[in-house]
Amino acid sequence: MKINKKQVFIAILLPVQVLLVQLAAQHPAFIEQYYSQGIYPIISSVLRIVFGWIPFSFGDLLLGLLLFIFLRFICRLIQTRFRKLIPKLVHFTAILSVIYFCFYLFWGLNYYREPIAKNLKYDQKKYTTKQLQKVTAQIIEKLNYYQFKITKNDTVKVHNKYNQKEMYQMAIAGYEHLKNDFPQLSYEYPSVKSSLMSLFQTYNGTAGYFNPLTGEAQVNDRVPKTSYPTTVCHEIAHQIGFAAENEANFVGFLAANYNDDVYFKYASYRMAFGYCISEIRKRDNKLSKELWRTVHKGVSKDFKASYQFWQAYKNPFEPILKKGYNAYLEANKQEKGIESYNYVVDLLITYFEASIKP
DSSP states (O other), X not given: OOOOHHHHHXXXXXXXXXXXXXXXXXXXXXXXXXXXXXXXXXXXXXXXXXXXXXXXXXXXXXXXXXXXXXXXXXXXXXXXTTTTXXXXXHHHHHHHHHHHHHHHHHTGGGGGSOOHHHHTTOOOOOOOHHXXXXXXHHHHHHHHHHHHHHHSSTTSOOOOOSOHHHHHHHHHHHHHHHHHHOGGGOOOSOOEEEOTTHHHHHHHTOSEEEETTTTEEEEOTTSOTTSHHHHHHHHHHHHTTOOSHHHHHHHHHHHHHTSSSHHHHHHHHHHHHHHHHXXXXXXXXXXXXXXXTTSOHHHHHHHHHHHHHHHTTOOTTHHHHHHHHHHHHHHXXXXXXXXXXXXXXXXXXXXXXXXXXX
16 A cells, blocks of 8 residues: 555644644734634534535534444454555545644634623623622523413422524524624524434533534434523534634623513523532532522522433443544643633623623
8 A cells, every 4th residue: 555645744734733723823803804704614514514504414414423433443454464554645645634624613713812891892890709690690680580470389499482493583583683792793694403312421421512624513302301492593603613612601691681581581691690600509508509599490400310310321431522522622721621611600790780681
């Protein structure tokens, strides 16, 4: 098996690309102006137009194909007892080089854009426990209000009446309202789908993911529906260029909160409360328990049901997969890895101290 010169050239480009990405990471203002607000909106729109009309998740099939190629590569190495190893490694590295290029061109450079706080002109400062307590109390008030508005009984758990596809369509309305106050958060050419790998995602402990190679937002259609609206809005936030998980959480909260539907509003405050109360528990467990006592029993039942759902899918492989995802996040400027999701609290406090939406 001869070494293909083109494959050698493409393979050599992989370390070159890695160096260029690391160089670009040092210039967030450049990335923001010329990529995130420059060519990326065009690229993402084209991807959503090309793949959005397909009724199933094309991205899931693509991932399946890539996994098959990887396993086939490993099997062939073993079958041939590692003969002609160098040409095969060159071929495999060339494939990785192409994937790496597409990943960062199609979306990945958004990890290195300027913080959303600067984009939204938020003057963020380190918050105190007192500030966190005050904002959490405000969120609880809204959460209780929408729980009661939906159920007419503060002890009854909320049951979202919509199916998944209905919520994919409804999420767009929130972004339509949102762009009136935040034009940079507008969303066009929808491409949101239920993942074909929802069962795998459930065992993996994930509610959804964004496929940068196809521009599709993939949502785990097995997760509890009370949190579904914010999950959908979170994945759409990735589509419009907010790669950092805490920023996607915040944009997802805003989009659900700006929605006229009460189930979306409930989900937005539910998510905000979940992250805020978790942060309070880390700082003052006694205060956390005091705040929980002010939450309607119906809301508590909702959180308990969600906890039980995820516990039922706990397995020995989940921590291993999460470690891999954690390493991926850390490699893309999210130093806290999976914990980066929790940093949405900073943005929530800044937002709620400025104004509380009805």
